[in-house]
Amino acid sequence: xxxxxxxxxxxxxxxxxxxxxxxxxxxxxxxxxxxxxxxxxxxxxxxxxxxxxxxxxxxxxxxxxxxxxxxxxxxxxxxxxxxxxxxxxxxxxxxxxxxxxxxxxxxxxxxxxxxxxxxxxxxxxxxxxxxxxxxxxxxxxxxxxxxxxxxxxxxxxxxxxxxxxxxxxxxxxxxxxxxxxxxxxxxxxxxxxxxxxxxxxxxxxxxxxxxxxxxxxxxxxxxxxxxxxxxxxxxxxxxxxxxxxxxxxxxxxxxxxxxxxxxxxxxxxxxxxxxxxxxxxxxxxxxxxxxxxxxxxxxxxxxxxxxxxxxxxxxxxxxxxxxxxxxxxxxxxxxxxxxxxxxxxxxxxxxxxxxxxxxxxxxxxxxxxxxxxxxxxxxxxxxxxxxxxxxxxxxxxxxxxxxxxxxxxxxxxxxxxxxxxxxxxxxxxxxxxxxxxxxxxxxxxxxxxxxxxxxxxxxxxxxxxxxxxxxxxxxxxxxxxxxxxxxxxxxxxxxxxxxxxxxxxxxxxxxxxxxxxxxxxxxxxxxxxxxxxxxxxxxxxxxxxxxxxxxxxxxxxxxxxxxxxxxxxxxxxxxxxxxxxxxxxxxxxxxxxxxxxxxxxxxxxxxxxxxxxxxxxxxxxxxxxxxxxxxxxxxxxxxxxxxxxxxxxxxxx
Numbered sequence: 001x002x003x004x005x006x007x008x009x010x011x012x013x014x015x016x017x018x019x020x021x022x023x024x025x026x027x028x029x030x031x032x033x034x035x036x037x038x039x040x041x042x043x044x045x046x047x048x049x050x051x052x053x054x055x056x057x058x059x060x061x062x063x064x065x066x067x068x069x070x071x072x073x074x075x076x077x078x079x080x081x082x083x084x085x086x087x088x089x090x091x092x093x094x095x096x097x098x099x100x101x102x103x104x105x106x107x108x109x110x111x112x113x114x115x116x117x118x119x120x121x122x123x124x125x126x127x128x129x130x131x132x133x134x135x136x137x138x139x140x141x142x143x144x145x146x147x148x149x150x151x152x153x154x155x156x157x158x159x160x161x162x163x164x165x166x167x168x169x170x171x172x173x174x175x176x177x178x179x180x181x182x183x184x185x186x187x188x189x190x191x192x193x194x195x196x197x198x199x200x201x202x203x204x205x206x207x208x209x210x211x212x213x214x215x216x217x218x219x220x221x222x223x224x225x226x227x228x229x230x231x232x233x234x235x236x237x238x239x240x241x242x243x244x245x246x247x248x249x250x251x252x253x254x255x256x257x258x259x260x261x262x263x264x265x266x267x268x269x270x271x272x273x274x275x276x277x278x279x280x281x282x283x284x285x286x287x288x289x290x291x292x293x294x295x296x297x298x299x300x301x302x303x304x305x306x307x308x309x310x311x312x313x314x315x316x317x318x319x320x321x322x323x324x325x326x327x328x329x330x331x332x333x334x335x336x337x338x339x340x341x342x343x344x345x346x347x348x349x350x351x352x353x354x355x356x357x358x359x360x361x362x363x364x365x366x367x368x369x370x371x372x373x374x375x376x377x378x379x380x381x382x383x384x385x386x387x388x389x390x391x392x393x394x395x396x397x398x399x400x401x402x403x404x405x406x407x408x409x410x411x412x413x414x415x416x417x418x419x420x421x422x423x424x425x426x427x428x429x430x431x432x433x434x435x436x437x438x439x440x441x442x443x444x445x446x447x448x449x450x451x452x453x454x455x456x457x458x459x460x461x462x463x464x465x466x467x468x469x470x471x472x473x474x475x476x477x478x479x480x481x482x483x484x485x486x487x488x489x490x491x492x493x494x495x496x497x498x499x500x501x502x503x504x505x506x507x508x509x510x511x512x513x514x515x516x517x518x519x520x521x522x523x524x525x526x527x528x529x530x531x532x533x534x535x536x537x538x539x540x541x542x543x544x545x546x547x548x549x550x551x552x553x554x555x556x557x558x559x560x561x562x563x564x565x566x567x568x569x570x571x572x573x574x575x576x577x578x579x580x581x582x583x584x585x586x587x588x589x590x591x592x593x594x595x596x597x598x599x600x601x602x603x604x605x606x607x608x609x610x611x612x613x614x615x616x617x618x619x620x621x622x623x624x625x626x627x628x629x630x631x632x633x634x635x636x637x638x639x640x641x642x643x644x645x646x647x648x649x650x651x652x653x
Contacts, residue, residue, distance in 0.1 A: 028159050045151065088108045091157055154198045247269060366398065440456070
């Protein structure tokens with residue numbers, strides 16, 4: 001909008017000249033499947049896919065109500081959107097009771113899946129009892145359980161409610177002097193219907209989509225009403241590249257492409273992060289260089305197996321096998337013939353050939369065109385060699401083609417053009433002066449990576465005092481490190497606070513396996529490297545508690561029997577991976593299968609523990625005796641050999 005037009009709009013008086021309405025109807029979304037539950041939980045609740053499945057599992061297993069364990073939702077791994085007749089009847093009864101007849105459609109709403117490979121072994125995810133309203137469980141569920149249950153309850157109930165009636169509206173606004181004319185497109189709600197209870201979120205809306213008539217809500221206006229100008233914003237819109245995946249949009253794409261099954265979406269995303277193929281930044285997946293290398297290698301040498309439709313086609317073949325339409329031996333033979341040929345083809349490749357292929361494909365990423373037009377491939381050390389991918393015992397890196405004359409190397413990362421970290425071994429980066437010690441704080445490169453150093457080595461007579469150093473946690477880029485961050489890393493480990501249970505200090509530090517929190521002899525890794533400088537007491541206690549649970553392999557106490565009469569430590573029955581057992585301190589004893597754990601007393605448990613301790617002692621003493629015999633026989637053998645060597649030679653006449 002030109003400046004003079006903007007001024008004209010700001011100074012003019014307007015009124016509504018025309019209002020056009022077109023009535024449309026909007027139907028509710030179907031009940032949740034595994035995929036849509038993960039998507040909506042990510043959008044509305046901020047849950048990761050794995051967190052959604054953990055919480056849903058707990059809702060499915062149930063909680064104790066009136067001395068009875070009751071499951072709150074149906075099975076949460078499903079691709080079906082159908083509801084049982086009991087569920088439909090229950091939901092319609094509740095809608096009629098709580099919202100009235102106008103919100104209840106004449107006929108029950110029945111949904112049919114459009115997914116090509118849907119197995120539909122279970123019905124959709126729904127509450128087991130619709131009359132178990134979320135508010136009635138407020139005090140019985142923790143926050144995550146309550147929020148997810150409420151989401152499932154609302155979505156399922158809304159799927160059986162009446163459609164919403166929406167007016168698509170076009171409003172013409174004209175100036176009183178009739179020189180200017182404006183138009184607004186949007187919608188007004190004539191009848192809420194299911195929107196009274198639930199509205200589905202959408203992923204990655206562009207500004208144009210967010211401002212579209214489907215998304216913009218307009219007030220109820222009539223022709224002839226005056227309109228006041230409050231603000232005029234001249235804006236120009238440009239086409240934006242597609243946004244990076246969130247967990248929700250990635251799950252949606254996998255479902256559309258037929259990749260995986262409902263039970264595998266969470267594990268696929270978890271593996272991508274654990275193997276450091278991607279990192280999650282502001283809820284968006286950013287590809288890591290390691291992930292780019294793997295994808296480039298697979299797409300270069302095993303393209304047909306990483307195509308989007310490979311998994312979907314394999315699922316169809318497996319369905320044909322289960323349906324008796326295809327012979328399983330034929331499917332395996334066809335797969336193996338092609339796959340073994342692809343493997344044989346890669347066996348003949350030299351490492352250099354593979355690196356050259358990866359270097360050609362990933363070159364634009366690792367060596368992007370610089371703003372000043374200089375070649376990003378030119379070695380900054382010798383100014384002659386060409387930089388490219390190399391492979392060492394610690395993995396891939398960037399090196400100079402003039403090796404061994406030029407030994408320049410750098411970590412496999414994107415070249416930013418003005419790479420200050422390229423030669424840190426000889427030219428450290430000075431971040432500033434520590435205000436407490438008045439020493440320089442620098443970033444340097446050693447044989448084990450990049451680190452931060454305080455000061456320089458100091459000569460004290462014959463001894464040399466080494467400066468304080470600390471490694472940079474993985475995930476923190478060198479370009480992100482400033483003086484404040486460096487001083488924080490040098491001050492590690494730091495005290496977080498006292499543990500609320502025993503009063504022992506909890507510390508945060510940086511070790512050989514990365515950032516951690518420590519409580520006594522217990523450690524827990526920090527998932528986000530930067531948290532080592534900012535993590536608070538509550539978060540640290542939670543991480544340590546979860547670490548303790550995982551160390552116990554998920555074993556839970558079935559019964560507490562009392563304290564041991566000798567050391568007064570607790571004795572309890574646990575449910576382990578291989579059955580029930582009794583535990584006291586560090587001693588575990590398996591409960592025989594013929595014994596009923598309900599009838600097991602404290603005395604019985606102590607007898608089992610004592611028997612286990614006696615067996616352990618006998619086993620230890622036998623091992624010592626066996627090792628002693630071996631040592632004695634070995635000594636005798638050595639003596640005999642020595643005697644043979646010292647005997648005089650026989651006399652020959």
